[in-house]
Amino acid sequence: MRLTLKAAVAVTLLCVATACGSSDSGSGGSSDGLNPPDLKAPTKLGATEGQVNLIAWAGYVEDGSNDPKVDWVSDFEKQTGCQVNSKTAASSDEMVKLMKTGQYDAVSASGDASLRLIASGDAAPVNTALVPNYRDIFSGLKDGAWNSVDGKMYGVPHGRGANLLMYNTAKVTPAPTSWSAVFDDASTYKGHVTAYDSPIYIADAALYLKATEPDLGIKDPYALDQKQFDAAVALLKRQNANIGEYWSDYLKEISAFKSGDSVVGTTWQVIANLTADEGAKVRAFVPKEGSTGWSDTWMVSAKAKHPNCAYKWLDWIVSPKVNAQVAEYFGEAPANSKACDHTSDKNFCTTYHASDEGYWKNIAFWNTPIEQCLDGRTDVTCVPYAKWVQAWTEIKG
Amino acid sequence: MVLLTRTAGALHRRPRLRLSLLLAAPLLWLAVLYLGSLTVLFVSAFWTTNSFTSEVVKVWSTANFRELFTTPVFRQVILRSVGVALAVTVLCAVIAFPVAFYTARVARPRWRPLLVVAILTPLWASYLVKVYAWRLILSEGGLADWMLKPFGSSGPGFGLTAAVLTLTYLWLPYMILPIHTALEQLPGNLLDASADLGARAGRTFRSVVLPMVLPSVAAGSIFTFSLSLGDYITVQIVGGKTQLIGNLVYSNIELNLPMAAALGTVPVVVIVLYLLAMRRTGALSSL
Numbered sequence: 001m002r003l004t005l006k007a008a009v010a011v012t013l014l015c016v017a018t019a020c021g022s023s024d025s026g027s028g029g030s031s032d033g034l035n036p037p038d039l040k041a042p043t044k045l046g047a048t049e050g051q052v053n054l055i056a057w058a059g060y061v062e063d064g065s066n067d068p069k070v071d072w073v074s075d076f077e078k079q080t081g082c083q084v085n086s087k088t089a090a091s092s093d094e095m096v097k098l099m100k101t102g103q104y105d106a107v108s109a110s111g112d113a114s115l116r117l118i119a120s121g122d123a124a125p126v127n128t129a130l131v132p133n134y135r136d137i138f139s140g141l142k143d144g145a146w147n148s149v150d151g152k153m154y155g156v157p158h159g160r161g162a163n164l165l166m167y168n169t170a171k172v173t174p175a176p177t178s179w180s181a182v183f184d185d186a187s188t189y190k191g192h193v194t195a196y197d198s199p200i201y202i203a204d205a206a207l208y209l210k211a212t213e214p215d216l217g218i219k220d221p222y223a224l225d226q227k228q229f230d231a232a233v234a235l236l237k238r239q240n241a242n243i244g245e246y247w248s249d250y251l252k253e254i255s256a257f258k259s260g261d262s263v264v265g266t267t268w269q270v271i272a273n274l275t276a277d278e279g280a281k282v283r284a285f286v287p288k289e290g291s292t293g294w295s296d297t298w299m300v301s302a303k304a305k306h307p308n309c310a311y312k313w314l315d316w317i318v319s320p321k322v323n324a325q326v327a328e329y330f331g332e333a334p335a336n337s338k339a340c341d342h343t344s345d346k347n348f349c350t351t352y353h354a355s356d357e358g359y360w361k362n363i364a365f366w367n368t369p370i371e372q373c374l375d376g377r378t379d380v381t382c383v384p385y386a387k388w389v390q391a392w393t394e395i396k397g
Numbered sequence: 398m399v400l401l402t403r404t405a406g407a408l409h410r411r412p413r414l415r416l417s418l419l420l421a422a423p424l425l426w427l428a429v430l431y432l433g434s435l436t437v438l439f440v441s442a443f444w445t446t447n448s449f450t451s452e453v454v455k456v457w458s459t460a461n462f463r464e465l466f467t468t469p470v471f472r473q474v475i476l477r478s479v480g481v482a483l484a485v486t487v488l489c490a491v492i493a494f495p496v497a498f499y500t501a502r503v504a505r506p507r508w509r510p511l512l513v514v515a516i517l518t519p520l521w522a523s524y525l526v527k528v529y530a531w532r533l534i535l536s537e538g539g540l541a542d543w544m545l546k547p548f549g550s551s552g553p554g555f556g557l558t559a560a561v562l563t564l565t566y567l568w569l570p571y572m573i574l575p576i577h578t579a580l581e582q583l584p585g586n587l588l589d590a591s592a593d594l595g596a597r598a599g600r601t602f603r604s605v606v607l608p609m610v611l612p613s614v615a616a617g618s619i620f621t622f623s624l625s626l627g628d629y630i631t632v633q634i635v636g637g638k639t640q641l642i643g644n645l646v647y648s649n650i651e652l653n654l655p656m657a658a659a660l661g662t663v664p665v666v667v668i669v670l671y672l673l674a675m676r677r678t679g680a681l682s683s684l
Contacts, residue, residue: 093651100452120452191554245555245637252634259536261555386446389652394470396640 036118036149041127045308051083052309055098055107057296059330060158060317061086070329072322080316082309091198099123102303105310108158110294111146111366112200112385117299118154119370124302125152131315133323136336140357145374146367147297155297156314157335159327161352162293162363163196163204164284166267166275168257179208179287181264183235186242194256194265195239197246199385199392200366203292204266205232205239207364211289220375221292222367229383229391236395246396250274257282269352270331290362296332327352435665442658453654461659471645475663478641481561482625486572488565489621490614493572500573501580509581516573524567528634531563535635555637563635564625571624572617579613580606615678622671626664 054061061084064071073084087104089095092113099107099122109117117123128134134156141147141157148154167176172189183205186193195201206221209231216228224232244262247253250271256262258280267275272284298317300310316322318335324342327334333352334340340349353359367374373382408415442461445454465471500512519527532555534540541552553559583606591601629643642664649657 091651097651240638243638255532255536259538261537386652389648393640393645393648394468396638397470397473 037121039121039124039302041125041152042130042307042311043127045130045311048080048082048308048312049306050081050309051085052106052306052313053104054084054086054313055089055095055104056086057108057110057330058088058090060108060296060326061088062326062329070325072316072325076313076316076322080309080312082306082312084313096120096122099301102301104301105304105306106298106300106313108296109155109299110296111144112294112368114146114154114297114299115368115370116385118149121302123154123299124304126155126300126311126314128153128156130311131156131318133315133318133320133336136320136338137318138335138337138355138357140360141295141335144295144365146295146365147299155299156318158296158298158317159323159330159332159335160293160295160360160363160365161268161270161332162286162291162359163266164269164272164291165287166257166265166272166282166284168260168263169281169283171260171263175283176264177288179204179289180212181287182266183208183239184212186239186264189263190242191244192261192263193239193242193244194253194262195243195246196266197248199388200292201266202229202232202236202388202391202395203364203366203369205235207292208289209235219377220367220373221364222369223373223375223377223382224369225373225377225380225382229387233391233395237397240395240397254278254280268331273331286359286362290364293360293363293365295365324348327354438658438661438665441655442662444655444658446653446655461656464656465659465663471660474640474642474645477557477639478626478643478664479667481557481564481641482622484561485564485568485625486618486621488561489569489572490618492565493569493576493617494614497573497576497580501577502583513574513577516570516577519566520570525630527567528563528631531559531566532635535559535562555635557636557639560632560636560639560641563631564628567631568621568624571620572614575613575617576610579610583609612679615675619672619675623664623668626667 061073062070063073063084063086073086077083087098089098089107092110095107095109095113096116098104099117100120107113107117107123109123114123137157141160143151143153144157147157165176165179165181167181169175171192172181176185182193182195196204202224203221206218206224206228209216209228210218210221213231216231218224218228245252245256247256247262247265250268253262253265253267253271254275257275258278267284269284272282275282298314300307300314304310317326320336320338321342323334323336324339327339328343328345328348331352333354334343334349337355340354343349345351349355369382369385369388371381371384373380408418441453443457443459445456445458445460446452447454496516500509500516504512535552535555537554539552545551553562587605587609588601591605596604627643629641629647632639632641632644642660646657646660649660
């Protein structure tokens with residue numbers, strides 16, 4: 001009898017949990033692969049709703065509460081009457097999860113989240129004609145494989161950055177020119193090699209194999225069939241023996257390079273700058289094989305309760321002055337071509353290669369690996385992201 | 398007022414009603430929040446996720462548990478985690494015993510409370526501050542390297558050893574305190590009697606002190622073992638590339654909640670087994 005009571009309690013609890021969970025699984029989320037539901041973008045904007053709820057990376061929505069000098073939200077609120085409520089997310093996966101709640105109007109999604117949001121019907125297509133500043137966005141960022149489907153834009157590009165190879169100039173000699181420094185030649189600095197702690201890092205290994213093992217036929221590091229994937233995973237398992245630590249918290253990487261615990265590994269431009277500022281002898285660059293990178297896109301929720309304010313925000317965040325401010329604060333290349341006139345450091349856009357499309361040609365932006373190969377192959381199926389996550393656990397051992 | 402008196406009277410006449418009203422709130426707390434969430438954890442471990450959108454699909458399946466037992470990396474991480482928890486527990490016991498012996502029996506009585514306070518002070522500092530301090534100590538050219546340099550060796554660097562050391566430091570007070578209490582309560586005349594009967598110090602320790610203090614060591618070990626088994630932050634900061642169960646749960650929680658739940662049941666089961674083993678020593682009654 002007691003057991004049945006317990007079971008009843010469990011069932012009740014389950015129902016509660018289920019009801020909470022299922023309220024948002026409305027549109028087409030259950031099918032595998034990229035078959036976005038047919039959602040319509042608005043054709044004209046209405047009156048603003050008085051507030052907007054955003055999900056953003058740290059440093060993207062600053063209202064002066066972190067640093068009184070860093071504030072591009074207050075003016076937005078004054079001009080549009082839209083009160084900004086922002087939630088900082090720590091990872092792409094968290095962003096996806098938060099968007100599913102339906103409580104947010106817009107999100108600054110990276111390429112490894114955006115496709116997932118499109119596929120599940122959580123992000124709506126964006127009518128770029130309603131975002132006046134969209135026309136000044138660098139063409140390299142428009143209609144990317146990570147932010148559009150069938151020529152339909154699902155957001156407004158925010159900015160981009162490359163994953164660089166950073167090394168300690170005092171301890172790593174001769175200066176590396178290739179990613180082999182962290183793969184085939186990593187044993188030279190055994191125990192002092194670092195790598196980005198995320199399944200998406202498998203693409204870095206694939207990018208290296210694309211250049212060094214042409215027999216594998218890798219075209220796109222995010223579209224790997226089983227054989228290519230296994231080769232990348234095997235390479236990373238060999239790399240693991242030489243890794244000192246993986247990083248995902250950028251402060252941890254800065255401290256590791258400062259102390260010398262890490263001497264070579266992947267990084268972002270902003271981390272390289274901060275590490276150099278703190279007195280460490282480091283250099284960061286794009287190796288000859290090219291590199292992976294990230295490109296963030298502001299997307300509007302399909303369930304947005306404040307779509308008009310969300311569109312106003314999209315236009316505001318990519319307006320030349322604000323885009324310059326946020327790019328400079330975060331340390332990334334701005335998306336708006338006119339932003340370069342507004343940076344406080346006049347060399348900023350040169351340092352970050354903002355307008356150097358040739359530089360970005362070598363960058364494979366983060367994307368969500370899916371079963372339908374992103375490089376257009378139809379004779380094989382590719383390894384989906386869920387398998388990347390599993391493999392990443394196995395690589396770390 | 399009348400109502401109040403009447404209610405009081407009714408409650409006085411019905412002791413069972415009184416008791417159930419008294420216990421309702423804490424029992425509800427225990428059943429719903431604690432056992433309830435454990436049940437949800439266990440049940441959701443049987444669900445699956447959509448491989449692309451990571452949405453939880455409520456289809457009953459034992460695939461997660463099968464994967465848990467058949468995937469070599471999971472087995473390896475589980476064994477490593479239990480190994481770390483045991484190593485931390487043993488190290489804590491070995492260090493705590495002499496310290497507690499000093500604070501409880503050797504030090505002058507007026508100093509004893511002060512020493513206990515000194516042992517407890519690290520607990521007042523933030524966990525993160527202490528772990529980051531250890532990161533500095535163990536980093537390249539840090540305090541550990543500097544101290545070991547004259548002996549021709551260097552610090553352990555970040556890794557499994559560093560994680561065990563740091564966890565030992567973190568949980569040591571939880572081991573010292575119960576041992577200190579047990580040693581303090583040890584009747585002095587038993588030691589005298591042992592000496593009168595001709596036992597040397599070593600013999601007294603083995604035959605008198607140890608059996609009486611052992612339940613307290615076991616009690617302390619429950620803290621050190623379970624706290625180490627659940628930890629994932631320390632290992633992230635000083636563990637280098639090491640993964641423990643907590644890290645696996647953390648890395649699965651966003652994308653594959655059912656798998657995270659399946660992994661989460663492992664420490665629960667291990668700790669239940671550990672508690673059952675410790676109950677035999679009488680540790681639970683000396684907590």
